[in-house]
Amino acid sequence: MxxxxxxxxxxxxxxxxxxxxxxxxxxxxxxxxxxxxxxxxxxxxxxxxxxxNRIAQGLRTGHTKTIGLIIADIANPFFGKLGREIEQEAARYGYNIIFCSSDENPEKSAQQIAMLQQSQVDGFIISPPINSEDQIRTLAKGQIPFVLIDRFFPEIDCNHIVVDNFDAAYTATKHLLSLGRRRIANITLNLDLANMKDRTDGYKQALRDASIEVDENLVKVLPFSHENKDVALAINELLGKKDDLKADAILFSTSKIGIMAIECISSLGLKIPDDIAVVSFDNTDAYKICVSPVTVIGQPLKEIGKTAMQILLNEIKHPGVKVKTQKVTLKTEFIVRKSCGS
Amino acid sequence: MxxxxxxxxxxxxxxxxxxxxxxxxxxxxxxxxxxxxxxxxxxxxxxxxxxxNRIAQGLRTGHTKTIGLIIADIANPFFGKLGREIEQEAARYGYNIIFCSSDENPEKSAQQIAMLQQSQVDGFIISPPINSEDQIRTLAKGQIPFVLIDRFFPEIDCNHIVVDNFDAAYTATKHLLSLGRRRIANITLNLDLANMKDRTDGYKQALRDASIEVDENLVKVLPFSHENKDVALAINELLGKKDDLKADAILFSTSKIGIMAIECISSLGLKIPDDIAVVSFDNTDAYKICVSPVTVIGQPLKEIGKTAMQILLNEIKHPGVKVKTQKVTLKTEFIVRKSCGS
DNA sequence: TATTTTCGCTAAATCGATTTAGTAAAAAAT
DNA sequence: ATTTTTTACTAAATCGATTTAGCGAAAATA
Missing domain, CATH: 1.10.260.40 (lambda repressor-like DNA-binding domains)
Structure with a gap:
């Protein structure tokens, strides 16, 4: 039957x-x-x-009630939680989410965008990888609504929702300074990503405002596809020196980096916060039960997801109506725990 | 244009x-x-x-190259990683994944199945919530291929991929016993879920095999939608007693429980493993950088995801050909760290 | 030369909905 | 009694592909 x-x-x-x-x-x-x-x-x-049959409806009506979501990696709890919020908001309006993990790889994301377009998604939510400017520009010329999240390209005029990364890093760095740390390091990812750049910029500005010269040796930039060994190398370079050259605090620009780094720090027999203070972006579960629970910069995931869907659904509902592009910057939350000492 | x-x-x-x-x-x-x-x-x-236009193709050919994935919560790293593996394998064959988080809620999953069917997905991969037997039975009578993962219903004959939960819990419990622990507790979820039941059964069997009477006071069963307070209550009941009634070890049946529990244990000022030893299911990142890195039962996520897709794609490719249902049980990996002492 | 075969291509049905334009019959208005 | 309006419905086009059946012309065979 x-x-x-x-x-x-x-x-x-x-x-x-x-x-x-x-x-x-x-x-x-x-x-x-x-x-x-x-x-x-x-x-x-x-x-x-x-x-x-939604497929038949889709063919006739031209909308599929489906949203394409492209993020770096759904297995990364940051994106997982973000995905969850987006899913939830989408479901409220009868929309489904097709997700794609780009691994920060622009070729993959290009292919995923193409595939999702063929699937006639009604809109995109994208966390664009480095070097995907052309894809986004092309998308912006097309008819399908989309919203960028987590990062954006300043030179491209399109919807995006990000957090105030500069401010967040600035606050975190000032916090470390206030606790007496002076040789504060930053481990981050490829700085071509706007959000990563802002974080490092905020960190540097805080140092400058405290009249501390920025030591580029303390800024470690990892490749996109960083693994344990990349992090280990950075940690060794930061902590394996003579006392007065050594870092006394580190700001991790992502939780993925932070988790690997803390694992590494522990295996070196070093204690947080006594030997080294740490602060990290992203309030991931791991940080709550960590050796010394980690002070973090929490992102408003619910708000990011919800706002992204709202903007998208609004554009979907009013096609052609070129409203002003929505550029939203949300505040982060600074959560002090024990990893910086006191 | x-x-x-x-x-x-x-x-x-x-x-x-x-x-x-x-x-x-x-x-x-x-x-x-x-x-x-x-x-x-x-x-x-x-x-x-x-x-x-894949929608048009789908209407004409009857297949959409889309798989519906229903899990408890994509924000839970366990499901996130599983989702990632499934996505990866699906992508190799040109399939997209629509994901739905059921929150272990059978009404939600019923609605999600219905919606995905309307979307004409070519198949399902489902981690079925409690009380969703009817949905699965109905699905089994229908034409759309599907595979259950993580749990299954013994009385329903259909494809599923699970791990040997009994054996895993048995091994973990024996490990605790071998380290001299005698009052071993188990915090788990509603035992109507086959996988949860197997875990607790394995735990109990290991105790019995060591001639230790099972103390039901040491088995704490949380509601599906457990929160911090539920876990806190359980921990208090297990650890807030006189020395000889107190638990000296705990087996967590999920990492979500374990993370909350460890947070709670820390806040009580107790030390792992000195005051209490812990072992947990799921090798989540948090456990690697924990106060005392947690000994875990790791699940072969890659294999689960890959096998599920393989079975599904095979059935999709040969519709009508009723091959024997695939019932796969995979081995877990026992990873010893420091949370049980030595 | 007549017939068959091959070549290179097309018409039209189909999938399952939505939607525009219209129609026949009944009721209301003139 | 005629016209107009309303009522209650339907035919057919459409979305964009796939696929079956078949057609006319050229080439091969008899």
Whole structure:
């Protein structure tokens, strides 16, 4: 027994499928279908267990009620939680999410965008990898609404939602300074990503404002696809020196870096915060139960996800209406725990 | 400028869209399209930047190259990592993943299954919540292939991939016993879930095999939607007693429980493993940098995801061919760290 | 030369919905 | 009694692909 279609119901009742469509879409009144027929259609629909074929609807109407989500890695709790918020908000309006992990790889994201376009998604939410400017520019010229999250390209005018990374890093660094740390390091990712650059800029500015010269040896920039050994190397370079050259604090620009780094620090037998203070971006679970719970910069994931969907749904609902692009910058939350001492 | 369709190419060249379809699907030889026309079709396709409309293809062919994934919560790193593996394997074959978080809520999962069916997914991968037996049974009667992961219902004959939970818990408990622990507790979730039940059963069996009577006061069963306070209560009941009634070790049946519990234990000023030894299911990042890195039962996420997709794709490729249902049980990996002492 | 085969291609049905334009019959208005 | 309006519905186009059946011309065979 295969799925019932509109025609099946129409055939069964000897009416047109137009009528059936009207009834099942709640347009019975509008098209003055008689109450009697109306009821019978609904009865048969229930009896045959009819559900609309969204693919057919999509072909005809041009919208699929599907959103494409491209992030770096759904296995990364930061993106996982963000994905969850987006899913939740989308579900409220009957939208599904197709997710793609780009691994920060622009070729992958290009291919994923293409595939999602072929799947006729109604919109995109993208956390664009480095060197994907062209893809985003092309997207901006097209008809499909999209919103960038987590990062953006300052030179491209399009919707995006980010946090105030500069301010967050500035605050975190000032916090370390206030606790007497002077040789504060920063481990970050490829600085071509706007959000990463802002974090390091904020860190540097805080140092400068405290009249401390920025020591470029204390800024470690990892490749996108960083692994344990990359982090280990950076940690060794920061901590394996003579006392007065050694770092006494580190700001991690992502939690993925931070977790690897803390693992590494522990295995060196060093204690946080006594030997080294740490602060990290992203309030991930791991930091709560850490050797010394980590002071973090928490991002408003719920708000990011919700706002992104809202902007997207609004554009989807009003196609062609070119409203001003939405550029939202949200505040982070600085959560002090024990990893910086006191 | 909107997207080019087959007809656009056909019109431009003054040929039929049948021909264009043949050429672009690599059937030119088979239908003996002349090389000349063939080339011109491809040129125009490129010029117009043609990409097929998967929705239209889906309507006509009946398959959408889309898989529905229903798990408890994509923000939970366990499911996030699993999702990632599934996505990766799916992508290799040109399949997209629509994900849905059920929150272990059967009403939600029922609705999600319905929605995904309407979206004409080619198959499902589901981690079924408690009380969703009927949904799965209905699914089993239908035509759409599916695979259960993480848990299954013993009484329903369908594809599933799980790990040997009994054995894993047994091993973990024996490990604790071998280190001299005697009052070993277990914090778990609603035991109606087959995987949770197996874990607790394995734990109990290990105790019995060591001639230790199972003390039901040491088994704490949390509600599905457990929060910090539920875990805190359980921990208090286990550790807030006189010395000889107190637990000296705990097996956490999920990492979500474990993380909350360890946070709670720390806040009580207790030390792991001195005051209390812990072992947990799931090798989540948090456990690596924990106060005392946690000994865990790691699940073969890559293999689970890969196998699930393989089984699914095989059934999708051979519809109607009712092969034997695949019931796979994979081994876990016991990773000893420092949380049990020595 | 007549017939068959091959070649190169096309018409049209189909998937399952939505939607525009319209129609026949009944009721209301003139 | 005629016209107009309303009522209750339907036919057919459409979205963009796939696929079956078949057609006319050229080439091969008889």
């Amino acid at each position: 295969k799925k019932a279609s509109l025609s099946d119901i129409a055939l069964r009742l000897g009416v047109s499928k137009t009528l059936v469509s009207f009834v099942l879409n709640g347009k019975a009144k509008e098209y003055r279908i008689s109450d009697d027929i109306c009821q019978r259609v609904m009865d048969v629909a229930k009896e045959l267990n009819y559900t609309p | 909107k997207k080019a369709s087959l007809s656009d190419i056909a019109l431009r060249l003054g040929v039929s869209k049948t021909l264009v379809s043949f050429v672009l699907n690599g059937k030119a030889k088979e239908y003996r399209i002349s090389d000349d026309i063939c080339q011109r079709v491809m040129d125009v396709a490129k010029e117009l930047n043609y990409t097929p």
